Amino acid sequence: MTDAAMDQTTLSGTGSELLLASQPLKDGLMRTELSVPDVHCGACIRRVEKAIVALDGVQDVRVNLSTRRVTVNWRGGDNPPPLKNTLDRLGYSASYFDEPREDKDKELGRLIRALAVAGFAASNIMMLSASVWSGAEGDAKLLFHWLSGLLALPTLAYSGRIFFVSALNALRHGRTNMDVPISLGVTLAFCLSVYETVTGGHHAYFDASVTLLFFLLIGRTLDHVMRERARTAVRNLARLEARGATRIRSDGGTEYVPVASIAVGDTLIVSAGGRFPVDGVVVAGNSEVDSSMVTGESDPQEIAPGAVIKAGTLNLAESVTLKANAAAADSFLAEMVRLMEAAEGGRARYRRIADRAAQLYSPVVHLTAAATLLGWILITGDWHASISTAIAVLIITCPCALGLAVPMVQIVAARRLFESGVMVKDGAGLERLTGIDTVVLDKTGTVTVGVPQLSNADEIAAEHLALAAAMAAHSSHPISRSLAGLAPSFSAAPFARVSEVSGFGLEAEAEGSVYRLGRSSWAMEARTGEQAVRGTVLTCDGTVLAEFRFEDRLRPDARAAIDTLKDRGLTVLMLSGDHEVAVARVAQDIGLTDYRFGVSPRDKVEAIEKLKSTGHKVLMVGDGLNDAPALSAATVSIAPASAADIGRNAADFVFMRNSLNAVPLTMQVATDAGRLIRQNLAFAVAYNAVAVPIAVLGYVTPLVAAVAMSLSSVAVVANSLRLPGTASRGRFIDLTSFKQAALK
Amino acid sequence: MNSIIILIPVAMGLGAVALGAFLWSLRSGQYEDLDGAAERILLDDN
Known part of the structure; x- marks a missing residue:
């Protein structure tokens, strides 16, 4: 270099x-x-x-x-x-x-290729089968069966592998999942058909076995696309952790190094607007820091040499020199990751509803087939007819509808939530959300917006506000950014020069006057006689034009969202790391009586574990680094897009818009989805109740099997699409669209 | 019967060509950005 x-x-x-x-x-x-x-x-x-x-x-x-x-x-x-x-x-x-x-996404490519091959084979086999059903006889029928078989074999080998591999994995671990009966049904249908074709028999089920694969692959591909889309959206959010840090070398020079290579005792420079990469002690520089992500405290704190800082804290005002007293792997962030991993055990034990259904379903189906085989042998003594009928039972009960029943609903639900700005990271989250009875909220950044917002805008003249916003656009201090966001347009800046005075504020020159925006003591220094004003002011040549007060405000609809939750009979409580006064004020604003303050990350996890051990199902909504372990300890969790990276990763849902209405909305969609899933499962059971007797009695022909399976799949898909939409689209303005509007 | 011997391979061949075309377009990244493709058709200086 x-x-x-x-x-x-x-x-x-x-x-x-x-x-x-x-x-x-x-x-x-x-x-x-x-x-x-x-x-x-x-x-x-x-x-x-x-x-x-x-x-x-x-x-x-x-x-x-x-x-x-x-x-x-x-x-x-x-x-x-x-x-x-x-x-x-x-x-x-x-x-x-x-x-x-x-x-x-390699998995998506694999699924789409498998789907394309299955689609090609299914359409061609269907064409041949339709000829057989409409009366092809003798050599022509035999030819069609052979051709179907030739198409079906590579398709099963290629497209079917996705199910076979998963089924084998489940069996190897002594479990069964939905892929076990699917794989068995498809494979047995194929084997029986080959036998029938070789011996010149009547019925070949190649069409049923390949069409089934095709339908199931559609469901699986859509499921994957939806989840991947949500994951991409979440991954696209800006990362909040520091990627690297400026280290002072022993010869006095500086270098920019990745966070992982910082060692204990290194001296680092953290500039204004940067996050502290590791835990450390300040050795030089005075500044303000925002530790809302780390402790939940909403007010900025002043720091001076000797102050102990945790990794993840945001430096607001001025660059400081830090002596690292822990490497990245031992810092606060890493400690949170370890707590999270410890808390995650409960999550892994959850069994998805589809797997639970399969666990009940597989033995019943397999026993029915075995009983059919036995019964037919005892009654007719005809081995060929008995085996054929038993396999026909397996084919007709092959859980096509059951395989689609859950994913289809979850895809539609994820899509609906996506439109409302809620990303569903895992369909299982929707299932876990249905039984929730307790909601635990974090305060800073969750119930509140988490960034300082102007609270006295109505007391300030519009032209002063525009002036301050135009000046603030030149700075990256969080208070400046929040002010700049209020600007009607950026073109109205008449300044000849704008400069940032680190630690104090902004200074601008226009038409011979000097404007200052920042700390009152500094901005007003030209006139010492004036009454002291605290906080942030805008001055022109030392005269105060406007005072700005900033406070962390509630998210839009916070009160309404929490009222909705309470109306649904849920217990809502707030756990915050902030001090009592701030927590009590917010609790009062949102109408909560049940709150705790000064809660450490470990206490949050313990509180949730305690609730869970008394039989409660807990939804955690939180954003900070300090919430991440609690997010993974809870039954299910939601984080805002502004959350710390590990918090977003731990959460099942991430909401992109500002409004807290996302929480009741997500619960509503999950409840609706849960109802549809149960309907679909009931339908699949009803279908079997009708189809199984027909199969057991030996009346199933390939035509009957094909029609029955297609009808049941289509019925399940159609039912899933009935999930109610979300009406309130576009009601809240999120930050991005606001910014875009301001730029035009 | 003779017509079948010609028609069936033709039907399957066409299907296979379509499948091949799809797999080729998939591999060459034409489905990477469907939203972008829909917009790019309106840009006149590409």
Whole structure:
């Protein structure tokens, strides 16, 4: 690295961060993936691609609108193109995305190929079978059977493998799942048909066995697509943990190193707006920190040399020098991960409803088939007829409808929730959500928004607000960002110069006057006689124009959402790490009497375990690092998109919009879905009650089997689509759309 | 019977060609960004 480049990158850290997030391709070519959640239309594609391809060193750029990602291939080694700044300038917030491309969706490709092959074979076999049903006789019939068999064999081997592998895995562990009866039915249908074809018999079930695979693969593929989409959306959220840190070398120089390589005793610089990468002690610098993610405290705290800081804390005001007293693997974050892993045991024991159904279903079906075989042998003594009938029983009871009953409903439910901004990470979460009787809420960032918001906007003149917002747009301090978000438009900035005075505020010049926005003592220093004002002020040449008060506000609809939950008979309580006054105020605002304050992460987990041990099913809603263990300890959990990375990973659902209504909405959809799932299962049982006697008595022909199976599958799918939609779409304005509107 | 000998291979052959075409388009990444493809058709300078 050249010295000039070194200086440049250590100043900002962004160039080095880009290097850490890039992957080398061949010949010095680097690939960087950025997640850009605001890209949403054709015009965005063009704007982004044009701007980036114009940068030095960029080889090519491709926007993927489906995943909201930008892939850039670039050259230039130590001088990476300023990708993030360019996107920021265009108004698209971007974050680096560093999961290797290879781990992209291989499973989906496998499923779609299997589906395509099954579809091809099913349509051709159906064509041949239709000829047989409509009366092909003799040699023609035999030819059609042989051709069907030739198509079915490779299809079973290729497309059926997905079910066979899963079934074998289940059997090997002494369990059964839905794939066991499916695999058995499909395979036996094929074997019987081959035997019939070879011996010139009447009935071949090649069509039934391949069509069944086709139907089931559709369900499985859709299920996978929906979950992958939710996962992509969650992964696209900006990561909050520090990726690297600026370390002071023993010779006095600085270097940007990955978090994992920080050792105890290293001296680090954490700039304003950065998160502390490891636990440590401040050795130089005064600043303010926001530890809401770590402890749940909502008010910023002042820090001075000697202060002990936990990893994940956000530095607000000024850069400080930190002496690491733990490596990343022993820091607060790692401790949370260990607590989470310990708490996760209960989650793994949960058995999905489909598997429970299969566990009841398989023995019944297999016993019926065995009884049929025995009965027929005893009555007729004809081995061939007995075996044929027994296999026909297995074919007709092959759980096509049962296999689709649960995933179809969950796909539709996930889709509905997706439209309302709730990501479903796992269908099992929807099942667990149905029996919930207790809701545990975190305060900071969950019931409240978690970022300071202007609370006295109505006391401030519109022009002063616009002025302050225009100035604040030049800073990355959370209070500035929240102010800048209020700006009607950015073009109204008449300033000749805006500069940030670290730790104090912003200074701007316009028409010969000096405007200052920031700490009152600093902004008002020209006029000492004036009455002291606390907090943030906007001054013109020392005269106060406006005072700004900031406080953490409730999420939109917080009260209404909690009332809805209580109306449904749920116990709602709040566990927060914040101090008593703040917690009590919020509790009063949302009408809660049951709350606890100053709760540590471990206490949260214990509180939830205690509730669970007394037979309660607990839903945890939380966002911070300190909530992550509780999120995995609860029966089911929901996190907002603003949650810490590990919290989002631990949660079953992530809601993208600001409104807390997402919680009752998700519960409502889960309840509706649960009802439809039970209907579908009841239907599958009813279907069997009718079909099994027909099969046992030996009246099943391939035509009857094909019609019965298709009808039952279609009926289950149609029933799943009845899931009620969510009416309240577009009612709340989320931050992204607000920003986009402001830019236009 | 003679017509069958020609028609069945033709029918299966067409099906196989369609399957092959689908698998090829899948492999060459044409389904990676369906939303983007729908928008890109409207951009005139690509």
